[in-house]
Amino acid sequence: MADTPCLPVFLCALLACVAGRFVHFSYVGCYVDYIDGTRDMKGNNLNSPDEMSLEICSAICSLDSFLYFGVQFSSQCFCDSSFGSQGKGEESECNRPCSGNSSQICGGGGRNAVYALSYPDWNSYTVVKPSNLTVTFKRTRYNLVAAQSDADCLLQCSARADCQAAVFSKRLLACRLLDFVYPPASLTGPDWTL
Incomplete structure (x- = not known):
């Protein structure tokens, strides 16, 4: 698990989509x-x-x-x-x-x-495309796990109480389980989508 305090988060990752829970x-x-x-x-x-x-x-x-x-x-x-x-x-x-x-x-x-x-429905997801906003968070955390597909990635996210979003890499067969809805640019890129 990575922990980066006061990380400016750039929500403009070009090809990144995130599946986040409805609020x-x-x-x-x-x-x-x-x-x-x-x-x-x-x-x-x-x-x-x-x-x-x-x-x-x-x-x-x-x-x-x-x-x-x-x-x-x-x-x-x-x-x-x-x-x-x-x-x-x-x-x-x-x-x-x-x-x-x-x-x-x-x-x-x-x-x-x-x-x-x-936060009424912890099993509903929507795919969102972040805008070009810059947000400052007190902390940034995620877990990296193996996943075979975007559905597998979402399934692993829904099984964890602290997972609010997931970013999947088809090329790497890996999933980042995020405890926040929007991913920082450092956790996304051409390989990381959902």
């Missing part, structure tokens, strides 16, 4: 953030001036199985398993459209629109 989210409310330079939600974070959406933020926060995500100022995403330490904001203060989907609301200035994440 659902529901709106909780508008909450105050960044009082005296302190963030309310202190887990993974992302700033995407052109591509932020609720789906992207939920995917980023599900990488480490956080319980909540907050979107702020149209382009910022914050993750944590708790929120609200700085108090509730007025709903009218969470009124900015998301930079990547103007039909969605992504908080406001100093205000997180907070959503609860749920």
Whole structure:
């Protein structure tokens, strides 16, 4: 198992696809953030001036199985398993459209629109193609196992409680079982797909 702290993860691996588990989210409310330079939600974070959406933020926060995500100022995403330490904001203060989907609301200035994440179906998978976002994670971990096919790779992933995604190499007959949904560029490439 590899462990690389604070690895910038480039989600633009050209031929990489990942089979990840479905994540659902529901709106909780508008909450105050960044009082005296302190963030309310202190887990993974992302700033995407052109591509932020609720789906992207939920995917980023599900990488480490956080319980909540907050979107702020149209382009910022914050993750944590708790929120609200700085108090509730007025709903009218969470009124900015998301930079990547103007039909969605992504908080406001100093205000997180907070959503609860749920992971209801651990045996459902979808194939996703990562965008060109850069995300910083606190840790990056995976297990390398032998696999005869992409189906075998998914089967091995579904048998492990800590596996959230898998990347398969047909040429190497190997499978990387990931504990996060999107693979970093260092774990993908022309040989690693699903």
